[in-house]
Amino acid sequence: MNKKRVSIQSIARDLGISITTVSFVLNGRAKEKRISDNVVKKVMDYVREVGYKPNSLARSLRTGKSNTIGLIVEDISFPFFSAIAKEIEEKAYKSGYRIIYSSTENNTAKTKELIDIYKDKHVDGYIIVPPDGVEEKINELCASGKPVVVLDRYLKDVEADHVIVNNYESVYEATQYLVGQGYKNIALITLNSTQSQMVDRLSGYEQAISDNGLIPIIEYIDQIDGQERQHHISTFLQKKANAIDAVIFSTNYLCVSGLKAMKRLGLNIPENMAVVSFDDYELFEMYSPAVTSISQPIEAISENAINLLLARLRKKGTEADKKIHKIVLPTTFIVRNSSTR
């Protein structure tokens, strides 16, 4: 049947008209370009008949647009990021965009490389969860006119849109809540990281502790793999078991490690220790006793991010929109039965 791949050229040849005409018709510019209804019908019918699909590579080469969005997250296998990926994919799909994803593993070099690859693939826009050290690279990207939305954290001196949650306030309030519940020795277990979201969570804790005249107890965990992480947390909890009565984990996987450790150590929630996790997790709802958490609005984050990007893609060139959008979304503090006194 289909001897040769059907192209705009073969259609033009078969129909005895010019390539240009076919292209105009296919791009819906028939009216504008004064193509007769006759010809339009002829082309449309034939296109349907042979099932022609334009070659998007050729089109992209010519137009510079690829209808592709680059999604660069820390780790696509983290529930938080895969949930976001799902939402973003869905929305983008409806607007005719495909998604290419990659995980940075918080590796600066890999991230830069990824950006280069995406640039080369002529991705139309970027949604990035950046590690440290890519500020310059992202600024280049923005300067080159590509829309960029930074997610989950923000970068100082980067003129890109970003969508984050109010990390500082969230942790401040969570801490305040624990204080209100009568806890006096509240520890924070957090990542040893300079990323904005971690720094802000830390600050929120420190400020709340300070505002209440308490003393901070902070343990920094390196971004190591699960085994070592858990061991580190376990050691810490064991050592401090009697010195602390509540602990806030700055990410959900730290909390999971913490729960495992506590289980092994025989520390009970909330008798021995109250627990609060930043970022909710299905597990926390079902754990016994259920774990209180700071829940991030995944849908809102995704929606804001992709909408911001799509908006920029639409009004490309419109200098009207040089304004940078910094969106800060509220979290939800979910107090679960008996996870605190």
Add this chain to the structure above:
Amino acid sequence: MNKKRVSIQSIARDLGISITTVSFVLNGRAKEKRISDNVVKKVMDYVREVGYKPNSLARSLRTGKSNTIGLIVEDISFPFFSAIAKEIEEKAYKSGYRIIYSSTENNTAKTKELIDIYKDKHVDGYIIVPPDGVEEKINELCASGKPVVVLDRYLKDVEADHVIVNNYESVYEATQYLVGQGYKNIALITLNSTQSQMVDRLSGYEQAISDNGLIPIIEYIDQIDGQERQHHISTFLQKKANAIDAVIFSTNYLCVSGLKAMKRLGLNIPENMAVVSFDDYELFEMYSPAVTSISQPIEAISENAINLLLARLRKKGTEADKKIHKIVLPTTFIVRNSSTR
């Protein structure tokens, strides 16, 4: 600085040599094409100096290869699939391939559309977790010479490689285990689905029940959203609470719904009911009491899938490899403390 985008053309112009020569050098075909070391060095140095990166769109257009793999899963936000996505991405990346993903939501029409889009984007190969009804489409794909690996389930009469787990045996053995533990009224809660993996899990259960002279108790759940699903399961469990002493869930999210329902109903594990889940979940390890599960080898699945695909991509054309690989991986039965009698 960079007034014009640097291309192979501009390099040739600037260096006073031909485009062809530059191309040969860049593609490492200098020796083969007898380009003098002089010229090679000149080109290489200049390329480095101006930071030239070839335009992959142009290259793809010309060669027909895009260095992109299409990953089509049921839902990228399911831990099982996002974990696979992570592994596949990593492996593919190392071999110079990027990944475009999409979620089918088990929707046949959407899946077909996705395949068309990917085809148009000249994806080099496909890894697909197919819903029912795409057999023909996938066969077309294979016939067109594109490598395809089917994942998680298989399709009758489709001549593509596939990677699955031994669903039948896994459930058979799990059931057998429960019988061995003294349970007599073992129910299966499964999806109302004709997909191979579900059918096989069901068969494994039925055979084991039959082999032991027990009576099957099967509840089919529609692939509806969380709320309704849980309600359905809850109703079932409540009604059968006294009639069953063990229940096997055919997917982990069914099991999660089940656990929630049981918690609400005050049914205790394992006093009231033993629980086994197909597909492990971090939750099951930490739940009290921990839930026994049939764990899928995610890494092996991913590795086999991407390796199969990469192999086919390499030996494209080599008719030597018309052989279809059907890989069936073993699961691990994880008996967790006190989740059964």
Add this chain to the structure above:
DNA sequence: TGTTTTTGCTAAAACGTTTTATTACACTTG
């Protein structure tokens, strides 16, 4: 010396589009 072989390089086509500039003609208009 004349012929062949090797060396080193290049012109040009092709991939499949989009888009600018142009043509050729028929129809108004003053």
Add this chain to the structure above:
DNA sequence: CAAGTGTAATAAAACGTTTTAGCAAAAACA
């Protein structure tokens, strides 16, 4: 009737590569 105005189409350049086929000069050979 000359000049302008629409109308319906098209030729050709451009996007940035890869690759086939070939050419001129130098080297080898007889």
